[in-house]
Amino acid sequence: xxxxxxxxxxxxxxxxAIAWVLANACPELEILAVTSCCGNQxxxxxxxxxxxxxxxxxxxxxxxxxxxxxxxxxxxxxxTVHGVTGLxxxxxxxxxxxxVAKGAAHLIAELVEQRDEPVVLVPTGPLTNIAxxxxxxxxxxxxxxxxxxxxxxxxxxxxxxxxxxxILVDPEAADIVFRSGIPITMAGLDVTEKALVxxxxxxxxxxxxxxxxxxxxxxxxxxxxxxxxxxxxxxPVHDAVAVAAIVKPELMQFHEMYVEVExxxxxxxxxxxxxxxxxxxxxxxxxxxxxxxxxxxxxxxVEAVGHYGKGTSDx
Numbered sequence: 001x002x003x004x005x006x007x008x009x010x011x012x013x014x015x016x017a018i019a020w021v022l023a024n025a026c027p028e029l030e031i032l033a034v035t036s037c038c039g040n041q042x043x044x045x046x047x048x049x050x051x052x053x054x055x056x057x058x059x060x061x062x063x064x065x066x067x068x069x070x071x072x073x074x075x076x077x078x079x080t081v082h083g084v085t086g087l088x089x090x091x092x093x094x095x096x097x098x099x100v101a102k103g104a105a106h107l108i109a110e111l112v113e114q115r116d117e118p119v120v121l122v123p124t125g126p127l128t129n130i131a132x133x134x135x136x137x138x139x140x141x142x143x144x145x146x147x148x149x150x151x152x153x154x155x156x157x158x159x160x161x162x163x164x165x166x167i168l169v170d171p172e173a174a175d176i177v178f179r180s181g182i183p184i185t186m187a188g189l190d191v192t193e194k195a196l197v198x199x200x201x202x203x204x205x206x207x208x209x210x211x212x213x214x215x216x217x218x219x220x221x222x223x224x225x226x227x228x229x230x231x232x233x234x235x236p237v238h239d240a241v242a243v244a245a246i247v248k249p250e251l252m253q254f255h256e257m258y259v260e261v262e263x264x265x266x267x268x269x270x271x272x273x274x275x276x277x278x279x280x281x282x283x284x285x286x287x288x289x290x291x292x293x294x295x296x297x298x299x300x301x302v303e304a305v306g307h308y309g310k311g312t313s314d315x
Contacts, residue, residue, distance in 0.1 A: 051095025
């Protein structure tokens, strides 16, 4: 089976980390590199967290830092959700390698240019690095097969009533990506808030018994603490949906539509405005995921942590 070459870009973050656990466990995927962006925490912290996650899961690929700030806006971070480190909770191993000297956009370009086949980008944080790549290397856009992203929401936001966090952090970058012409699959809040992992699922994941399984269960418990205060029945593992869409699209319901990113607006900056009913007559530029088989999604996560060994069931 020919593997799909992907580059992971994110701001880990508990759900980014779980998405990478899943991606590294999928035999269908070949991870070429990891790039970090500012978002859930500062770039320094997300880069350190990326290195720690890579050590945990045994992922030996280049790691590159992205831009320290969004394209035009001031940074926004989310310590209330992910903690002061950006990845609070279980202890993690130290990074085994330093980030490469070149920045994220340049590493993406180098790897894309080297490949004979097109590459898939999987950004699960603000889209700063992806936009920078598009702006700096427009000649390489044709070598991007697809972008599977976590961000946005057609029905609503979560950081403001209109805007989801990843898009709100850097709306200008998101606008560049959505206008790029690259095929996009968007795992927005419409689906990710249905991709809940319940407390009983945490125990099921942890019971797999290996170190990755135990840490993943710990991440879920920490992540759920915040969401429980908002009335959630479980932890919404937003970013893992973007990875699952590559390898298990049959678990999901899709809606092709035209989507624009609001970069201004007193109340709607960062909103992903979807033409749900086709009233604009504009050609669809995004495949939005609108539904998911929650149980099968959890099964996929359990299967993924099992990739890292049998371990023991004691926590």
